[in-house]
Amino acid sequence: MKLSLFDQAFFKIEEAGMAPMPMGGVMILNPKTAAPDLTATDIANHLAARMEKIPLMRKKPVQDRLKIGSIRLVDDPEFDVQNHLTVSRVKRPGGYRELAEHLGRFSEKPIPTDRPLWQFEVIEGLRGGKFAVATHIHHGILDGAGAMESLASLNDLQPGELEKPRRGRWPAEAEPGAARLVGAALLENLNRSFVKTPGLIRKSAGPLLKAGAKKVAATLARQESAADRPAPPEVNVQGTSLNIQRTSRKRSVAWKALSLSRVKKLSKQHGVTVNDLALMLCSVAMDRHYAATGEAVDFDQFAIMPFNIRTEEDGGTGNAVMVRSVNLHSTERDVVERLLAIAADTRILKQDVRPDVKRPIDGKDLMAVFSPFLLESALRLVSRFDLMSRIKMGNTMISNVPGAPVPLYVAGAVVEAVVPMAPVVEGMALSCTIASTDSKLVIGFHACSDTLADMTPLVAGVEEGYKALT
Numbered sequence: 133m134k135l136s137l138f139d140q141a142f143f144k145i146e147e148a149g150m151a152p153m154p155m156g157g158v159m160i161l162n163p164k165t166a167a168p169d170l171t172a173t174d175i176a177n178h179l180a181a182r183m184e185k186i187p188l189m190r191k192k193p194v195q196d197r198l199k200i201g202s203i204r205l206v207d208d209p210e211f212d213v214q215n216h217l218t219v220s221r222v223k224r225p226g227g228y229r230e231l232a233e234h235l236g237r238f239s240e241k242p243i244p245t246d247r248p249l250w251q252f253e254v255i256e257g258l259r260g261g262k263f264a265v266a267t268h269i270h271h272g273i274l275d276g277a278g279a280m281e282s283l284a285s286l287n288d289l290q291p292g293e294l295e296k297p298r299r300g301r302w303p304a305e306a307e308p309g310a311a312r313l314v315g316a317a318l319l320e321n322l323n324r325s326f327v328k329t330p331g332l333i334r335k336s337a338g339p340l341l342k343a344g345a346k347k348v349a350a351t352l353a354r355q356e357s358a359a360d361r362p363a364p365p366e367v368n369v370q371g372t373s374l375n376i377q378r379t380s381r382k383r384s385v386a387w388k389a390l391s392l393s394r395v396k397k398l399s400k401q402h403g404v405t406v407n408d409l410a411l412m413l414c415s416v417a418m419d420r421h422y423a424a425t426g427e428a429v430d431f432d433q434f435a436i437m438p439f440n441i442r443t444e445e446d447g448g449t450g451n452a453v454m455v456r457s458v459n460l461h462s463t464e465r466d467v468v469e470r471l472l473a474i475a476a477d478t479r480i481l482k483q484d485v486r487p488d489v490k491r492p493i494d495g496k497d498l499m500a501v502f503s504p505f506l507l508e509s510a511l512r513l514v515s516r517f518d519l520m521s522r523i524k525m526g527n528t529m530i531s532n533v534p535g536a537p538v539p540l541y542v543a544g545a546v547v548e549a550v551v552p553m554a555p556v557v558e559g560m561a562l563s564c565t566i567a568s569t570d571s572k573l574v575i576g577f578h579a580c581s582d583t584l585a586d587m588t589p590l591v592a593g594v595e596e597g598y599k600a601l602t
Contacts, residue, residue: 133205133206134202134203134204135193135204135205135273137502137504137507139203140202140203140272140504142270142271143203143270143272144504144508144511145511146242148511148512148515149515150379150514150515150558151556151558152242152555154239154243154268154269154555155269155270155274155554155555156266156267156268156269156552157266157267157550157551157553157567158231158265158267158551159264159265159547159550160264160548160549160551161262161263161264161545161546161547162260162262162545162548163261163263163544163545164545165291165541165544166541166544167544170263170544172219172255172256173219174543175265175542175543175545176217176218176219176254177294177296178295178296179217179265179542180213180214180217180296180297182285182286182295183216183217183252183286184297184302188273188274189216189248190302191205191207191208191248192206192208192211192248193245193272194206194308195313197310197313198314198317199504199508200318200321200503200504200505201316201320201504202317203504205273206307206308207302207304207307208247208304208307209301209304209306209307210247211248211304212301213297214297215247216252217251217252217253217254218251218252218253218254219253219254219255220254220255221256221257222234222256222258223257225257225258225260226255226257226258230257231258231264232384232386232387232587235266235551235553236383236385236581237383239268239553239578240381240382241268243268243270249272249273250269251267251268252266252267252268262548267283271555287536287540287547288540288541289538289540291541291544294543324503363480364456364480364481365459365477366459367434367457367525368432369457369524372429373425373427373583374418374528374560374562374583375527375560375561376560376561376580378518379556379557379559379580382580382582383578383579383580383581384580384581384587385553385576385577385578386576386588387551387552387574387575387576387591388574388591389572389573390573390594390598391571391572391573392568392570395409395573398601398602402472402475403472404472405478406566406568407478407532408471408474408478409601410573410575411435411437411458412460412467412470412471412474412597413575413593413597413598414460414530414564414594415433415460415462415474415597416596416597417592417593417594418460418462418527418528418562418590419462420589420592420596421593423589424588430463431463432463433459433460433462433527434457434458434459434460434527435458435526435530436456436458436526436529437457437481437529437530437532438454438455438531439482455525456481457526458474458526459473460474461473461477467597467601468601524559526560527560527562528560528564529554529556529562529563529564530564531563531565531566532565532566533565533566534567535567535568536569536570537570538570539571547569548572549572550568551574551576552565552566552567552574552576553565553578555578561582561584562577562578562579562583563577564576564577564578577590577591
C-alpha cells in the first residue's frame with residue numbers, strides 16, 4: 133500500500149527535525165453501564181481485540197534505502213498488539229488537573245516508526261471510578277475524519293461483552309527486501325517522469341487555458357459571471373508569541389466540555405453552525421491568553437483550519453483535507469457580531485473547498501508527479517531556515533472532528549466525553565480542536581508547554597464567550 137505524497141509529508145516532517153504530528157485524543161469512559169468489576173486491564177484487552185482486527189493497524193512503514201521511492205505500508209510480521217497498549221494510573225482521586233498533566237506527558241512520547249503506527253494507554257484512578265483511553269495514531273496514515281471512520285469498530289451502540297485478543301501471530305505477507313524496494317522505487321520514478329508528468333500536462337492544459345480565458349473575460353467585462361463563487365475573505369496574518377520559531381516536544385493539554393444541545397440551540401438562535409460558534413469561543417479564549425500574559429494584540433487573529441474533502445472513493449485511510457486561513461475577527465469586541473462575522477467567512481470558504489468543485493488541476497494528480505526525495509529535501513530546508521515561523525498562515529490551528537450523534541460504549545462503559553489533542557504544528561504553539569459526543573461538545577487545547585505552560589486563561593475564555601451568548 134503506497135502512501136500519497138501528502139501522507140508521506142507527515143513522516144518527513146519529523147525526519148527533518150520538526151515537531152512530530154500524531155493524531156491524539158482521549159475517551160472518558162463512565163463504567164456505570166459496564167460490569168461492576170471492570171478493570172483497566174479488561175478495557176486494554178478489549179481494545180486490543182478490536183484494534184488487531186483492523187488491517188491498517190497491523191501495518192508498518194517501509195521505504196527504499198535511497199529514499200527516492202514512496203513510503204509503503206506493509207504487514208508487520210512481528211506484530212504484537214500488546215506492544216501498543218499500556219495501562220497507567222493517576223493519583224487517586226484523579227481530577228481534571230491530574231488527568232491533564234498525565235495527558236501532557238503521554239502526548240510527548242514519540243510513536244516508533246519501525247512497527248504499526250499507533251499507541252493506546254488506558255488510564256485508571258480517575259474520580260468516580262472512571263477510566264480514560266488516550267490514543268496516539270501517526271498522522272501519516274489517518275487524518276481526524278479518517279480516524280473517526282477507521283476506529284468506529286472500537287465503539288458499540290449498546291453495552292456489549294468484553295473481548296480478548298487472539299493468541300499467536302497474525303498471518304502476514306512477506307516483507308519486501310531491500311533490492312525489491314529499490315527496484316520498485318526506480319520504476320516509480322520512471323513512471324512519474326515519463327507517464328504521470330506528461331499525462332498531467334495533457335490533462336490540465338485545456339482546463340487551465342479555459343480558466344485563464346474565463347478570468348480575462350470577466351476582468352474585461354468588469355463583472356463576474358453568475359457561476360463564479362464569491363472571492364475568499366482577505367488574509368492578513370500578523371505574528372504573536374504563539375508563532376514560535378521552534379516547537380519542542382513538551383506538551384500541555386486543557387479542555388472545556390459544554391452541553392451540545394445548548395450549543396445547538398444557541399447556534400440556531402443566531403443562524404450559524406455549531407462549528408462557527410466554537411470558532412468564536414476559541415477566538416475569545418485566545419483573547420484571554422494574551423490578556424493574561426500582558427501581550428498587546430490589537431489586530432485580527434487567524435486560524436489555519438482543515439476542511440474535510442473526503443469522498444466515498446477515498447475510503448477511511450490517509451489524509452483528505454484542504455486547509456484555509458479563517459479570520460477569527462478578534463478586533464470585534466461584541467461576541468455576537470464576532471460570531472456573525474466568522475460565520476459569514478466560513479460560508480464562503482466552505483463553497484471554495486467543496487469536494488465536487490472542479491479545478492483546473494486536480495490536487496492528487498499534481499502531488500503524484502513530485503518525488504518523495506524532493507519532498508524530503510524541501511522539508512529539510514524548511515526546518516533548517518525556520519521557514520514555518522516566517523510563512524505565517526495563521527496564529528493557531530483549529531480542527532473540527534464531529535462525533536456520533538448517539539451514545540457509544542467501549543468495553544460496556546459509556547463514552548462520556550472525547551477530549552481531542554490535534555497535532556501542534558511547527559511554528560505555532562497552540563492547536564485547538566472541536567469534538568463531540570451525543571451530549572457534549574468539547575473544545576480541546578494542545579500546546580507546546582514551553583510557550584503555554586498555563587492553559588487556564590484559554591479555558592476561562594471559552595467559559596466567558598459561552599456565558600456572553602447565553
